[in-house]
Amino acid sequence: xxxxxxxxxxxxxxxxxxxxxxALAEAAIGAGLTGALLLAALSRLNSIEHxxxxxxxxxxxxxxxxxxxxxxxxxxxxxxxxxxxSILSLPDTGAGLTPLVTMQLEHSGVKNPVTAVLLNYRxxxxxxxxxVLLLALLSVWSMGTSQQQPEASPGPVLDNLxxxxxxVLILVAAYLLWVGADAPxxxxxxxxxxxxxxxxxxxxxxxxPTRLLDRPLRIVLIAGPAVFIATALATxxxxxxLLQFAPDWxxxxxxxxxxxxTLSIGxxxxxxxxxxxxxxxxxxx
Amino acid sequence: xxxxxxxxxNTLNWPVLLILLPLIGAMICFIWPRSAILTGLITLSAVLCxxxxxxxxxxxxxxxxxxxxxWGAPLGIDLYADGLSLIMLLTTALVGSAISVYxxxxxxxxxxxxFWPVWLLLLAALNALFLSADLFNLYVTLELMGLAAVTLTALxxxxxxxxxxxxxxxxxxxxxxxxxxxxxLLYHAYATVDISLLxxxxxxSPVSWAAFGLISAGLALxxxxxPLHFWLPPAHSSAPAPVSALLSALVVxxxxxxxxxxxxxxxxxxxxxxxxxFGLLGMLAVVxxxxxxxxxxxxxLLIAYSTVAQIGYLFMAFPLASNRPQLWAAVLYLxxxxxxxxxxMFLSAGNLLKYGGHDxxxxxxxxxxxxxxxxxxxxxxxxxxxxxxxSGGFISKWLLLxxxxxxxxxxxxxxxxxxxxxxxxxxxxxxxxxxxxAATTHEARAVPASMEWPALLLAxxxxxxxxxxxxxxxxxxxxxxxxxxxxxx
Numbered sequence: 001x002x003x004x005x006x007x008x009x010x011x012x013x014x015x016x017x018x019x020x021x022x023a024l025a026e027a028a029i030g031a032g033l034t035g036a037l038l039l040a041a042l043s044r045l046n047s048i049e050h051x052x053x054x055x056x057x058x059x060x061x062x063x064x065x066x067x068x069x070x071x072x073x074x075x076x077x078x079x080x081x082x083x084x085x086s087i088l089s090l091p092d093t094g095a096g097l098t099p100l101v102t103m104q105l106e107h108s109g110v111k112n113p114v115t116a117v118l119l120n121y122r123x124x125x126x127x128x129x130x131x132v133l134l135l136a137l138l139s140v141w142s143m144g145t146s147q148q149q150p151e152a153s154p155g156p157v158l159d160n161l162x163x164x165x166x167x168v169l170i171l172v173a174a175y176l177l178w179v180g181a182d183a184p185x186x187x188x189x190x191x192x193x194x195x196x197x198x199x200x201x202x203x204x205x206x207x208x209p210t211r212l213l214d215r216p217l218r219i220v221l222i223a224g225p226a227v228f229i230a231t232a233l234a235t236x237x238x239x240x241x242l243l244q245f246a247p248d249w250x251x252x253x254x255x256x257x258x259x260x261x262t263l264s265i266g267x268x269x270x271x272x273x274x275x276x277x278x279x280x281x282x283x284x285x
Numbered sequence: 286x287x288x289x290x291x292x293x294x295n296t297l298n299w300p301v302l303l304i305l306l307p308l309i310g311a312m313i314c315f316i317w318p319r320s321a322i323l324t325g326l327i328t329l330s331a332v333l334c335x336x337x338x339x340x341x342x343x344x345x346x347x348x349x350x351x352x353x354x355x356w357g358a359p360l361g362i363d364l365y366a367d368g369l370s371l372i373m374l375l376t377t378a379l380v381g382s383a384i385s386v387y388x389x390x391x392x393x394x395x396x397x398x399x400f401w402p403v404w405l406l407l408l409a410a411l412n413a414l415f416l417s418a419d420l421f422n423l424y425v426t427l428e429l430m431g432l433a434a435v436t437l438t439a440l441x442x443x444x445x446x447x448x449x450x451x452x453x454x455x456x457x458x459x460x461x462x463x464x465x466x467x468x469x470l471l472y473h474a475y476a477t478v479d480i481s482l483l484x485x486x487x488x489x490s491p492v493s494w495a496a497f498g499l500i501s502a503g504l505a506l507x508x509x510x511x512p513l514h515f516w517l518p519p520a521h522s523s524a525p526a527p528v529s530a531l532l533s534a535l536v537v538x539x540x541x542x543x544x545x546x547x548x549x550x551x552x553x554x555x556x557x558x559x560x561x562x563f564g565l566l567g568m569l570a571v572v573x574x575x576x577x578x579x580x581x582x583x584x585x586l587l588i589a590y591s592t593v594a595q596i597g598y599l600f601m602a603f604p605l606a607s608n609r610p611q612l613w614a615a616v617l618y619l620x621x622x623x624x625x626x627x628x629x630m631f632l633s634a635g636n637l638l639k640y641g642g643h644d645x646x647x648x649x650x651x652x653x654x655x656x657x658x659x660x661x662x663x664x665x666x667x668x669x670x671x672x673x674x675x676s677g678g679f680i681s682k683w684l685l686l687x688x689x690x691x692x693x694x695x696x697x698x699x700x701x702x703x704x705x706x707x708x709x710x711x712x713x714x715x716x717x718x719x720x721x722x723a724a725t726t727h728e729a730r731a732v733p734a735s736m737e738w739p740a741l742l743l744a745x746x747x748x749x750x751x752x753x754x755x756x757x758x759x760x761x762x763x764x765x766x767x768x769x770x771x772x773x774x
Contacts, residue, residue: 097476100360
């Protein structure tokens with residue numbers, strides 16, 4: 001609970017620091033989805049604790065523990081003091097690369113400098129990040145299958161609310177994706193709003209039909225990474241440089257990458273919320 | 286015809302393929318899990334070809350630099366490859382291929398479908414890491430590598446494995462965060478994250494000291510330098526054998542590589558106090574790791590503690606090599622020899638585990654008669670770990686010892702010799718048991734050839750390194766990563 005509040009306050013802090021892009025991402029992921037993930041993990045932990053006995057850890061004496069925590073606190077204080085000193089010795093305004101980013105903006109294909117950095121100047125980082133997200137899902141899936149819960153009707157109120165909310169959230173995601181080229185927004189923010197729709201649907205008892213659970217789901221999950229890689233290969237073949245977009249094409253290519261990335265990010269985050277890998281995969285041998 | 290082949294080799298962009306091919310392979314494994322093994326093996330062969338192509342390219346044209354997106358530093362990210370990166374890429378491809386072949390026989394089918402996509406992502410992360418010239422990009426590759434390594438640790442899905450993986454996850458995340466904080470500081474102060482630009486701009490200020498401290502602490506934690514090694518033995522011993530081999534041979538070396546690169550390029554001119562600290566921790570690691578290894582009753586734990594000790598040698602070299610830059614090549618050679626020998630040891634341990642159903646050292650039963658290849662692999666790998674001639678381990682440790690004596694560093698020299706003796710003790714403790722009959726004999730289970738040969742070939746590789754040192758040192762010095770200024774050792 002504190003974590004969700006912390007995420008919201010962080011988002012406000014980012015707005016105050018005039019970083020609306022980060023604020024949007026923080027609000028959606030830090031305050032929204034992470035909290036939902038933590039609560040889901042907590043509920044799973046509760047159900048596990050009922051079935052297995054707690055493992056026996058070697059107990060340390062209270063005195064030793066107290067000594068340990070005082071020692072840790074002293075070390076942390078020294079570390080903090082050192083860091084604070086070095087931060088205070090920094091020049092007040094680090095210019096960073098902002099002038100260079102603005103200067104090259106017209107060649108980047110978008111008008112939002114954050115999107116230009118993420119998808120054009122440093123697109124290679126984002127390419128790898130997209131795979132980090134896929135890997136996170138692979139990790140969760142490799143730990144086991146999700147708890148089987150049959151499709152359940154949530155009752156008329158929630159049902160009607162969801163019928164109203166889900167399309168709105170999808171529209172918001174599409175808007176954030178489209179506006180990302182000119183104003184704060186973009187694939188990560190749009191993807192997390194899409195994921196929020198998925199989480200709400202899952203909470204209200206909706207389930208993906210079984211026939212879509214295996215290969216179709218997997219194809220949607222890798223659509224974003226796959227389109228990104230395909231673009232990378234295409235640019236490598238046409239210009240000889242990895243991810244070099246011709247200025248005329250840059251806008252279209254970035255939108256293409258972001259559209260599929262949004263889809264994959266949204267579904268991946270919702271799948272993370274659902275937990276382990278889906279039941280009855282036909283590849284089980 | 287020859288010129289056609291030449292242009293083909295020179296025009297293809299091998300390093301970019303080294304990063305993209307494993308990513309593509311991982312996606313194919315994810316979509317078609319049934320053909321994961323085939324896809325994986327094809328990808329590994331392609332990666333081997335790419336490394337061969339890159340070697341050729343570097344020998345012909347010198348260092349490689351590729352501005353991704355055509356922007357160039359500081360706005361964009363550069364890929365960069367010199368002799369230092371090449372040796373790491375070569376190690377990764379060779380060790381990775383041997384372990385891949387091994388894993389086809391070792392892992393159960395269900396484990397195998399989960400292993401391949403994650404391992405290929407790990408491979409992509411390692412290749413990208415060794416090719417990056419950008420500190421923030423290195424952070425992204427570290428994240429990809431760390432998460433993949435944790436997932437592989439938990440592959441066997443036992444309580445012990447989850448416990449080891451969880452500790453590993455927390456340790457590796459803490460290391461990454463320290464590293465990220467350092468990059469934020471450096472970027473604010475110097476307005477770039479490109480390594481070569483930072484090298485020109487960094488001056489001796491509180492910020493650069495704080496950044497260096499944070500980077501060193503974070504990466505030492507990931508490299509499991511004593512006393513930050515607490516996560517390594519449980520993680521490396523509870524993972525399946527091919528995964529333990531990957532973690533000990535490659536993943537730990539990757540964070541060491543970043544530390545070495547950052548030290549050489551950016552922080553070396555700033556001061557010499559840090560190298561003494563590295564040297565001291567390295568000495569403690571050698572002594573502590575070796576004694577712990579000697580005390581273990583389980584084979585895999587023994588090998589894991591041996592890794593802690595051998596990492597100590599890498600750090601002990603810092604005070605010596607900062608006076609004499611030629612020695613960095615010996616450090617790198619030691620890392621390469623250790624990667625080959627340690628992966629051979631873990632694979633042999635996996636064979637013994639399959640063959641007897643346990644890895645208790647005292648109950649090893651007539652291994653030499655029944656699994657001669659495995660016993661030979663373990664013994665040959667042991668030769669390199671102990672630093673006996675002829676082996677890669679011998680060449681590099683000999684160079685370090687010689688430097689320690691000529692520089693009058695008797696403390697380092699004594700610890701090196703003592704560590705070698707302890708290594709001999711713990712390796713002969715295992716080897717002695719392989720000849721004798723155990724108190725409780727048991728039926729041996731057959732171990733397929735595809736599990737025995739990779740281990741033996743890796744161990745032979747560690748031995749062969751003892752004979753090809755001169756051409757290999759030539760490769761290491763491409764691009765002059767150690768700042769020798771044209772002076773050859």
